[in-house]
Amino acid sequence: MNFPYFLMFYLLLIFSLMVQVSMSSWMFVWIGLEMNMLCIIPLLVSGFKNMNDSAVKYFIVQVFGSVILLIGFFLSTMSLLGYYYYDVIGFVFWMSLMLKIGAAPFHFWYLSVLENLSWMNIFLMMTIQKFGLLFIMGYLLSLEVYLMFSIILSVFVGGVGGLNQVMMRSLFIYSSIGHVGWMIVAILLSDDVWIVYYSFYFVMMMMFSILFYKKGVVYINQMYNYFSKLEKWMILLGMLSLGGFPPFSGFFPKIVILNILMKSGEWLLVLMMLMGMLVGLYYYVRLVYISMMVWTLSSVWVLNAKTNVVLSVWFNIIMMIMLFIIPIGMIWF
Structure with missing residues (x-):
């Protein structure tokens, strides 16, 4: 990857983290997470030749986690469901974030994706990619x-x-x-x-x-x-x-x-x-x-x-x- 594109994706990645940590609306948080995913994938495929498989797996897992997060968001906006199914909605939010960050018991994809990456991409996935998700978990202290x-x-x-x-x-x-x-x-x-x-x-x-x-x-x-x-x-x-x-x-x-x-x-x-x-x-x-x-x-x-x-x-x-x-x-x- 050429340096200008590399720098552009890194700057967008940092911007997506700023969106995640500064917004109080779940919709904007979701937008920040999607920006984060779309910026990381080009960086993942810029190293080893066999990184394409890891990028596809990562994309599928993150999309699945985003869909679950959206379901939880829409359920929480319905006042009647939010009152009677508070625990269910909380479980949906928890499952989506644990899946995205690769924490147990939703860590099944983590090893297969990261073991084919370069060391610098592993550093990216283990540190920068997790920061926004960890920050968001601070909103879920009730869970x-x-x-x-x-x-x-x-x-x-x-x-x-x-x-x-x-x-x-x-x-x-x-x-x-x-x-x-x-x-x-x-x-x-x-x-x-x-x-x-x-x-x-x-x-x-x-x-x-x-x-x-x-x-x-x-x-x-x-x-x-x-x-x-x-x-x-x-x-x-x-x-x-x-x-x-x-x-x-x-x-x-x-x-x-x-x-x-x-x-x-x-x-x-x-x-x-x-x-x-x-x-x-x-x-x-x-x-x-x-x-x-x-x-x-x-x-x-x-x-x-x-x-x-x-x-x-x-x-x-x-x-x-x-x-x-x-x-x-x-x-x-």
Whole structure:
């Protein structure tokens, strides 16, 4: 794709996000979601040759979700139905948003669409595409029961699904499903909490996506040979942070959420989220352990002459800054 068209679609994508977060009418929110979909699809097909299938699947799922959202909108405008079928209308809104964002139990399309995308498009789908949908969920706080169901399922699917994965994309896709669950519960607690969590996740995914895109990483075992020593340590520490391993920066947003939930007496939800987080953390720790064993037994480091060490150092500095910013934010909250 030529740069002018690429820039145009990105600007329209940002504009669609502004429409989603600034409008109070469900009709305008729906228009913003459709603009978002129509801007993302050209960006998805601008990379690998096999991205067309992913773009078609994404289009079908998003159209189906939009139809469900419109049904909920029209039902809510009918005062008689809105009074007697409030729970049904809420269920329709919940189902449409969960389907569009790829959260459990409507995550069936998420892996098949994202696993064929480039790393930069995966970053787009995991971060920018989700922002507007997460913001809209702030209007659905009355649907707490449905959202809690998605939160628990997403955290468990994100943890269990990542086990025994050999492709790096699949690992991060399941991790994204788990993080969506954490961000939804953060929305239920406070706008500030979920913005902090989203910002942390955005920075982490940007770091991994750029590095993996530059190296063309597909499988997990490729990281043993494709990266310099500095990059390998940065990736492993970043994975521990992404999994919420203390004392890394990813631990602090999660401990803030758990702390607020415990103060609210939501002990069952805290237990469920901790179990899902520990399962997800298991495959990150296992990956780090295996990597350290391989590097220890290896007598020769495979260095790439074209390694962008400056980029790695800058991202390392960013994450060190985040390590101190997040605790300050936690104290402020």
